[in-house]
Structures are given as structure tokens and as C-alpha cells.
Amino acid sequence: MNSSSINWTALGVFIFFFALVTVMGFWASRWQSGGSANKGAHLDEWGLGGRNFGTWITWFLVGGDFYTAYTVIAVPALVYAVGAYGFFALPYTILVYPIVFLIMPKLWHAAHKAGHVTAADVVFGRYKSRKLELAIALTGVVATMPYIALQLIGMEVVIKALGVTGELPLLAAFVILALYTYSAGLRAPALIAFVKDLMIYIVVLVAVVLVPMKLGGYGVVFASAHDAFAAKGGMTGLTLKPAQFLPFATLALGSAMAAFMYPHTLTGIFAAKSADTIRKNAVFLPAYTVLLGLIALLGYMAYAAGVKVEANNDIVPALFNAMFPSWFSGFAFAAIAIGALVPAAVMSIGAANLFTRNFWKPYVNPNVSAEGEAKVAKIVSLVVKFGALVFILFLPTKFALDLQLLGGVWILQTFPALVFGLFIGWFGANALLSGWAVGIIGGSWLAYADGIKPVHTFHIGADSYTMYTGLIALAINIVVAVAVQLVFGKGGAKTPALKH
């Protein structure tokens, strides 16, 4: 493979599909806009697609939004690098669904009844605390920014694999994305998600059948990976070392709890037509998890195919370039790049909704009309995307990765404030705010002291326990919230039980 020259066939296929979704993106503003009560300019329209997405649209949207392009690049890269340990993505994306099933229909009811658009809206509605609302909104926006930047990295990797150099293509792709998100709102990624998901399904199903067939079967794939890890010294392998058990399990659980605290995943929930839509999706969304597990195995196939790369993130594009004709590589890279557009759009919409509802409305213009809200959110979505682009173009990639990792720790700290109130009325706003603050500071400090690593090791006597830092911070968060509630929470600070 000569990566310095442009692969014209692949590029042609890539541009065709990119152009197709661009047209769809602009057309999307007219799609599914019939049945809503708030026709025209309203944040519910632009920011939540009219709150009218049924089971199918939600399935494609949340699937396209949660399993991001970066996942397709980074999960196989991690599995390629560290073996079984990188496979925590599978239990993570399985366990997320019982959690979604139990929590998200309740959250939907709370949001639907009061017309809430964001997580911070729900928290304010529940606790009537502007401080707690701001804490949740700020965490959401800050955790989302590096996540958008990561999608750009995913797009950068495939553009590079097409043999195209320079930053202009990325810039062009992003300007297009920004414009149709501005004009069509959540409907654009919802419509594009259909194309993206179908393309990714085709790419992955073809890859996981054809690649092992060419290489001699899955037995050979696993055996090559096994030998490669053994040759590297056997620190990692096809199964976990005992020291990896606890980090593996806590990363899976912590990530599963954090996944639907992000603005982009919650936007998919709030945009659903009914609680039943969400319950059905908890049953059917695991189909994407099968896909993710298969994608992860591409990391092992790279060993069997003898693919060598300088950066682990190039492993999937390099594997496709080595195994497939260039038209199919172009199709696969288009699938990944479009796979970056969907989450990037929903993330910027989620962040824009938070800014508008939980910062602009309470602090800048309390009398803002529904139409004014939509205007502000549209402009903010441009600013957010531009910020992510500047991030990628002018700062080292590692910075975005580190911040994304910290973002995961931070967003998990919003779990008690957002979720506990749906089930019990015992906690007051101050207790939850204290827990959040200590969780954010403690988690960041632990991660920083460890050199921005996702796991922290405790030494108790001769034993050591390594766990996901976000989960440790969440434990501290909850302990502090309980303690503050016990000490200061007597009397009126409790929150009335939720009824619907």
C-alpha cells in the first residue's frame, strides 16, 4: 500500500456517499415535521426533532449516535494494542441497556410532562436549584467538546487513508456538517443515521465474513493474535491477566453508567415519542453491540493479515486497504466519516440545548421566547463545532484524548443528581451539589496524579486494587451526598416524591 498517493477510486466512492448525505442533511428540515404541536421555530423542533421520533428512527439515531466513528477506529486499535483488556467495550455496551431500560423511560416522563429539553432542565425542575442546574449543564458541555473533537480525529484518520493530505478536506466536511445542522437541527443526523448505520452494517458484516475467510478462519485470526502478544512479552493476551479483572469490570460498569449521561445520548432519549419507544429500543439496540464486538475483532485480524501501522488508530483503514478492492475501502471510509457526522451533529445540538436552556435563559435573557431559544441554540451549535475544529487543528491530538477521558469521569458525576431524584426524594440539592463537586475534583485529581490514566491503583497492605477512576469518584460523590444530606438535610431540604 502506498499511502502517500491518492486512491482515486476510493476517493470517488467516498465523495459520492458524502455528497448523498449532504443533500439528505439539507432536505431533512422538511422531514417528519407534520405531527408536531410546535410547528415552525421552536427549540423542540430544532433541538429535539419535534419530540416525535418513533421506535425505528430512535433506533437508528441512538445507534448512530452512541456507536461513534471514533469507536470504529479506536476500539479495534485498543484491542490490537492490548488484547482482551480492550474488549471491555463489549460488556460496557451490553450492560448499558438494562440501565437504559430502568432509568430512561422515567427520565423521559419527567422531561415530557414539563417540556424539558436537557438533563439540567430535569434537574432544575426536580430540585429548583440554579446552582445544581448550572453544575449539570457545565459538566455536559465540557465533557461533550472533546468528544466532538474525537469524531474529527476519526474523520481525519480515514481521509488520510484515502491518500489525501492537508487539512482542507476536514475543514470542508465540517463546514457542510455545521450548515445542515444549523438549518435542519436534530432531523439532519436522524435522517443521515439511516444511511450511516446501513453502511456500517454492510461494511462490518462483509469484513467479518470475508477477512477471516481470506486469512484461514477465526481460529487462525485468534492464533496469530495470540502469537503476536506472546512475542511482545505476554503482558497482555487473548484472555485477561488477574490484575486486569477489576479494571476490566469497573471500566465496563462505569462506562455503562456514564454512557447515557452525555448530552448527545440524552438528546436521543428526549426526542423519543414515548417511554415505550425507549423501552423497545433497550431491547433492540443491543444489535449494535454485536456489531461493535465484531468491529473490535478487526484488531486481531490485523495480526493475521500482517498489517503494520505507525499509529494504532490507523489499524482499521490499513486493514481495509490491504484486504479489499479500493472501491470497497472507499465505501468503508465513507461509512466511518459519515459515522463521525451523526454523533458530531447530535453532540453539538445537545451542547447548544444546554447552553440555551440552562445558561442563556436563566442568566442572560429570562424572557426569551421559544423562537428566540431556537435562534440562540442554532448559533451556539456553530460555535461549539468551530471550537472542536480549532481544537483539532491547533492542539496536539493527545490533548483531546486526555480531555475525553477526563470527560468520562466528569459526566459520570452527574449520575446521582440526574438519576436519584427519579426514584427517591431523600436527597436535597445541596447534598447532590456537594457530591458532584467532590466527585469532579477528586476524580480529576486522581486521574491527573496518575498521568491521565483511566484507572487508579489503591495499595491496601500488600494488595493492590486497580479500578476505573470515574467509578471511584462516583463512590466518593455518593458518600459525600449521603453525608451532607444526613448532617444538613433535616427539614425542608428533601425533595417531594416524583409522580406521573
Add this chain to the structure above:
Amino acid sequence: MRLLLLLPFIGLLWVPFYNDELPALFGFPFFYWYQFMWVPLTALIIWIVYKDGLRKGIE
């Protein structure tokens, strides 16, 4: 019924239980096909709990 939803957590978070290469299935070591198996199993469990909720008239 909702307690059934605990099963995937037990099955997947108790790592030593499935951290083996054997028995392999279609070339997949146990560690991998066991985790893959939990995907349809979890979907099925959620579906059972969902249907039960419908019967009880949960909105």
C-alpha cells in the same frame, strides 16, 4: 421480574468466571463467545421484563 435485569451484571462483571480460552466455539475462544452470547441474552431478558411491564400496565 426486574431482578432478572441483574443477571447480565452478574454474568459479565464476575470476570474470573469466563476468563478462559477453552472451550472454543467456531474458532472463538470462550472469553469472546461467552461475552457475545450475553448480547442476545440481555436483549431477551429486557424483552421479558418489558412484556411483563406491559401486562401490568406500566405506562
